[in-house]
Amino acid sequence: MSKKIYFAGSIRGGRDDAELYLRIVTQLKDYGTVFTEHVASPTVEKDDGQLESKFIHDRDMDWLNQSDYLVAEVTQPSLGVGYEIGRAVDLNKKILCLFRPEGKRKLSCMIDGAVGPNFTVKYYTEEEVPGILKEFFST
Numbered sequence: 001m002s003k004k005i006y007f008a009g010s011i012r013g014g015r016d017d018a019e020l021y022l023r024i025v026t027q028l029k030d031y032g033t034v035f036t037e038h039v040a041s042p043t044v045e046k047d048d049g050q051l052e053s054k055f056i057h058d059r060d061m062d063w064l065n066q067s068d069y070l071v072a073e074v075t076q077p078s079l080g081v082g083y084e085i086g087r088a089v090d091l092n093k094k095i096l097c098l099f100r101p102e103g104k105r106k107l108s109c110m111i112d113g114a115v116g117p118n119f120t121v122k123y124y125t126e127e128e129v130p131g132i133l134k135e136f137f138s139t
């Protein structure tokens with residue numbers, strides 16, 4: 001069955017991992033529809049920059065409502081991604097947070113400590129993504 005997936009990644013929090021987002025989104029598309037492919041686009045800041053914040057917020061919340069799954073790359077801290085995760089918890093979505101433990105960076109306790117039946121956190125390296133997604137979408 002084709003899954004409905006919301007991908008979350010940092011935009012105004014910083015674009016250091018944008019190329020990685022694209023590689024993750026490419027894999028997510030094997031599982032179904034990704035509503036938020038734009039998050040991985042190299043031109044997202046220019047493209048969404050033309051739109052009102054309220055339009056972006058309401059559009060994205062509408063996509064989140066329609067989704068069954070939220071996959072968030074959370075290594076680059078982002079207020080927007082944190083907000084989307086919190087909203088997804090409230091909406092009972094199935095959530096996967098991906099964190100690369102590199103350097104001194106530590107994951108927020110509000111994500112790390114939220115683990116539960118519908119909330120998975122994976123400390124990962126990129127080679128592990130295919131296996132992590134396979135397991136996540138099979139349960």
Ligand SMILES: O=c1[nH]c(=O)n([C@H]2C[C@H](O)[C@@H](COP(=O)(O)O)O2)cc1CO
Nearest residue numbers: 008009010011012013048078079080081
């Ligand atoms: O232009 C945008 N378009 C957009 O879709 N978002 C959403 C999707 C991303 O998962 C998340 C990024 O939040 P932030 O910009 O605070 O890093 O918010 C965020 C912005 C800018 O805040």
